[in-house]
Amino acid sequence: MKLTTSLLATTALAVSAGGAFAGGHMADEMTLVSWGGAYQESQQRAYVEPYLEMNPGVTAVWDSSSNEAVAKLRAMAEAGNVTWDVVDVVASDAIRLCDEGLAMEIDHDEMLAQGDDGSDASDDFGDLLVSDCFIPQIVYSTTAGYRSDLLPEGAPKPDSICAFFDTETYPGQRSLERRPINNMEWALYCDGVAKEDIYDVLETEEGQDRAFAKLDTIKDSVVWWSAGADTPQLLADGEVIMGTTYNGRLFSVIEEQNQPVEMLWDMQVFDLDGWIIPADLPEDRLARAMDFVRFATDTQRLADQAKYISYGPARASSAPLVGQHADLGIEMAPHMPTDPANATNTLLYNYEWWADYRDDLDAKFQAWLAQ
Amino acid sequence: MTDATGPDQVTGATPDNAIRNADRADNGPVLAADGTPLKRSLNRALRREKTRALLLIAPLLLFILITFIAPIADMLFRSVENAIVEDTLPATVEALDEWDSATEELPSPDVFRALFFDLFVAAEAKEHTQLGTRLNYEQTGISSTFRSTGRGLDDIGELYQDVFEDQNELWEEADFWYAMMNAGDGAAAGDLLAAERARMAALTDEPKDGEIGFAPSATIASILPRTTREYTAFAILTALVEEDVVAEEEPWEAVFAALGLDLQDQSLRAGIEGYSGPGAAELQAALANVDSLPVVDYRAAFIEEDDDWGDPEVWRTLQTYSDRYTMGYFLNSIDLQLTPDGIQSRPEDEQIYILLFQRTLIMSMAITLSCILLGYPIAFLLANLPLRTANVLMILVLLPFWTSLLVRTSAWKVLLQQQGVINDILVWIGLVDDANRLVMINNQTGTIIAMTHILLPFMILPLYSVMKTIPPAYVRAAKSLGATDWTAFWRVYFPNSVPGIGAGSILVFILAIGYYITPELVGGTTGVFISNRIAYHISSSLNWGLAAALGSILLAAVLILYWTYDRIVGIDNVKLGG
Numbered sequence: 001m002k003l004t005t006s007l008l009a010t011t012a013l014a015v016s017a018g019g020a021f022a023g024g025h026m027a028d029e030m031t032l033v034s035w036g037g038a039y040q041e042s043q044q045r046a047y048v049e050p051y052l053e054m055n056p057g058v059t060a061v062w063d064s065s066s067n068e069a070v071a072k073l074r075a076m077a078e079a080g081n082v083t084w085d086v087v088d089v090v091a092s093d094a095i096r097l098c099d100e101g102l103a104m105e106i107d108h109d110e111m112l113a114q115g116d117d118g119s120d121a122s123d124d125f126g127d128l129l130v131s132d133c134f135i136p137q138i139v140y141s142t143t144a145g146y147r148s149d150l151l152p153e154g155a156p157k158p159d160s161i162c163a164f165f166d167t168e169t170y171p172g173q174r175s176l177e178r179r180p181i182n183n184m185e186w187a188l189y190c191d192g193v194a195k196e197d198i199y200d201v202l203e204t205e206e207g208q209d210r211a212f213a214k215l216d217t218i219k220d221s222v223v224w225w226s227a228g229a230d231t232p233q234l235l236a237d238g239e240v241i242m243g244t245t246y247n248g249r250l251f252s253v254i255e256e257q258n259q260p261v262e263m264l265w266d267m268q269v270f271d272l273d274g275w276i277i278p279a280d281l282p283e284d285r286l287a288r289a290m291d292f293v294r295f296a297t298d299t300q301r302l303a304d305q306a307k308y309i310s311y312g313p314a315r316a317s318s319a320p321l322v323g324q325h326a327d328l329g330i331e332m333a334p335h336m337p338t339d340p341a342n343a344t345n346t347l348l349y350n351y352e353w354w355a356d357y358r359d360d361l362d363a364k365f366q367a368w369l370a371q
Numbered sequence: 372m373t374d375a376t377g378p379d380q381v382t383g384a385t386p387d388n389a390i391r392n393a394d395r396a397d398n399g400p401v402l403a404a405d406g407t408p409l410k411r412s413l414n415r416a417l418r419r420e421k422t423r424a425l426l427l428i429a430p431l432l433l434f435i436l437i438t439f440i441a442p443i444a445d446m447l448f449r450s451v452e453n454a455i456v457e458d459t460l461p462a463t464v465e466a467l468d469e470w471d472s473a474t475e476e477l478p479s480p481d482v483f484r485a486l487f488f489d490l491f492v493a494a495e496a497k498e499h500t501q502l503g504t505r506l507n508y509e510q511t512g513i514s515s516t517f518r519s520t521g522r523g524l525d526d527i528g529e530l531y532q533d534v535f536e537d538q539n540e541l542w543e544e545a546d547f548w549y550a551m552m553n554a555g556d557g558a559a560a561g562d563l564l565a566a567e568r569a570r571m572a573a574l575t576d577e578p579k580d581g582e583i584g585f586a587p588s589a590t591i592a593s594i595l596p597r598t599t600r601e602y603t604a605f606a607i608l609t610a611l612v613e614e615d616v617v618a619e620e621e622p623w624e625a626v627f628a629a630l631g632l633d634l635q636d637q638s639l640r641a642g643i644e645g646y647s648g649p650g651a652a653e654l655q656a657a658l659a660n661v662d663s664l665p666v667v668d669y670r671a672a673f674i675e676e677d678d679d680w681g682d683p684e685v686w687r688t689l690q691t692y693s694d695r696y697t698m699g700y701f702l703n704s705i706d707l708q709l710t711p712d713g714i715q716s717r718p719e720d721e722q723i724y725i726l727l728f729q730r731t732l733i734m735s736m737a738i739t740l741s742c743i744l745l746g747y748p749i750a751f752l753l754a755n756l757p758l759r760t761a762n763v764l765m766i767l768v769l770l771p772f773w774t775s776l777l778v779r780t781s782a783w784k785v786l787l788q789q790q791g792v793i794n795d796i797l798v799w800i801g802l803v804d805d806a807n808r809l810v811m812i813n814n815q816t817g818t819i820i821a822m823t824h825i826l827l828p829f830m831i832l833p834l835y836s837v838m839k840t841i842p843p844a845y846v847r848a849a850k851s852l853g854a855t856d857w858t859a860f861w862r863v864y865f866p867n868s869v870p871g872i873g874a875g876s877i878l879v880f881i882l883a884i885g886y887y888i889t890p891e892l893v894g895g896t897t898g899v900f901i902s903n904r905i906a907y908h909i910s911s912s913l914n915w916g917l918a919a920a921l922g923s924i925l926l927a928a929v930l931i932l933y934w935t936y937d938r939i940v941g942i943d944n945v946k947l948g949g
Binding site: 067068070071074096098099100101173178212223224226227237238239352353355356357358359360362363364366367368369370 | 497498500501503504507508511512513514515518720721722723726727788789790791813891892895896897899904909910911912913914
């Protein structure tokens, strides 16, 4: 049954793809939701400006609400009035929105452009299609940076995430995110658990205790952050000697603000960010949203975004097109988290595992913090 | 607000008093000019008056009801609401009722079979993952159990589907199915259709009253009850959610499974053999071949999809939380939990909420106290300076009031952090050793300092407006009678300013108790409030039930404190202005 219907749907879509989505009846205004700041600016320059140029008469309105997108979308859907057309969310949120039926399911091959090498979208994005509703855009990582000028004399430059747990060699404050995700994995890794066993160990009570015990050893020297901008600020002020945050934030501290900060790529945790389209949009708005997303996630556009911010394009076919920073003129490839030199030892955010354990571990983590 | 003087002291009789006087009169009813008893006539006048007053405030009242009270009530209601389990898995919940959770045995295969059909429909409507998320709040791991099982249900149905389709290709035809199931000109099973519409409406939380172009045939419903039920559910979702034509869609795998079960059911045999409507030949052929149909062990099939179904703990959770209303969220918010064995305290390493409630109350009081200590002298100064100077100073008080909250909080970060301005100055003048800089932020100190600063105007303004109305002659009189400065202040001035302290304290305390942005930014781990967890559960974990329960408790705590305050200090002693 599935096969026949999807075949029918495929042909119907293939026929209409040229007509309905490209020309037809489309809304003239769309509301895009993103994270604000430099990231939204990069989307504005790489996707929205060229799109509006191609489609005079269309207006795009930004709403910088991505950090609360799931809650807000749920509230909108319950009120029966979804005002957003395209929403930028991290992959874990996309999975939850999909689970809750708040995001539309996407047929990636039909609705998205082919790669410029002719590959199907689903092959081009590959493993990054972590949810049926998710249209990946960038690969970013949560990674670490340190103040090279504040290292104690004679101490070697840290080359492992475990430097965070080594308060003897690197005394001083460090900043970590105020949530269990990533921290628990790093703690176990630095406690000697092999990378591939981390989640098996973390599933057990003993494993969780072990991770907390490891974190206990540095609890007094940690500043816990909740906003991505905290660590760059703390590093710039010299409040901490090392800290974790998103790699793009560290890039801007290092390259744009010329702070004496260096990257510590070891055990960076890859995560994805991309678009979702809210479920049950009216037809004209849906057509506009689809048209925009198809344009904004093609090979060239994804590569273009890397001109403005150091996040890796989600399409394999975009990687060779990544060029120089639009304002600084530096090569962007070496600053990408996915660059082979940076990605020697990495971890991929385990969405399914955290969907299960997040509530439980978060309660434990908060209780542990409050003690 | 302070003195309860009725208007009659000033203006003479009011309708209220006139009624009382009329009551008091012993010598027969007093009559009005038109001959009706005065009491009734006055009552009528009063009622008209009251109606008019009510009409005047009606727009505002309605506005507040609709935009403020109703949404809050709706949100708080979620703290006990738990219909999702029963709405998503109605038959399972019913079948599970008989299972004794005290045993280590798994529920009977019937329960698993009910779960298959419930979950299949839920997965088609994409509601099963929501239920998984809901139950995952209570037991870690259920979320993925539901998600992965939802993907594997087709396989179980296909065990039957393949046999049917191998026997006769007609079973693959959507219109063949439709012709067999649809009532057409014959009698329709209206009750069944209505029941299924209600089930789908509960499942999807949307009414399912639209035209679906299908009505189950009463004949077929009596000989193939399970099949008709599933096909009807399929028809409703296909027509109203997918917006497809029922007659053009091949039914779900679950419909084949239901048909298989109907054919295997001995008690239905005679009915099927005697059937002569559309599809009779194919049905009877399938019945003759009934031995080729698989006998599916639903329990084994589910455990194969996900091991967790073999864990009685999962079923206990499902049974414990199958009621439409639950105390579970409220128990969670005071570090307890609902288990099959009754209410138990949560594991020690997950207890956090009582601690946070206590901390929120204590720190809010500390903030209120420091606001009084800092605000009182300022308000005193403002009230006693010449008006021109006072106005300039007043702007200084109000200026931070108009500055963004985030800016003010970030400014405190710059000042208080270890490499910050204050520490730098202290190190520079030699008060503090460079290696031992003071930790003044990312802890309770930081929260108290930053929030005292932010809430200070709410203390100063009511204090100032009350102090403005204290006649300077009082203090002068006290002094002329021989009081020292201190006695005059403490015995005369201060008691007069207490209503201002009362008003300021209530404002500051209630604002402080619900604050979360500032504690989030400067509170570190020990300076965060319960509102931070509420915000987290609203916008991050999406556990709105728990957030609502925490919010209800916070609201109740504030109301109780307010009531206590009224009993001790008296709300009449609160003044927001002259």
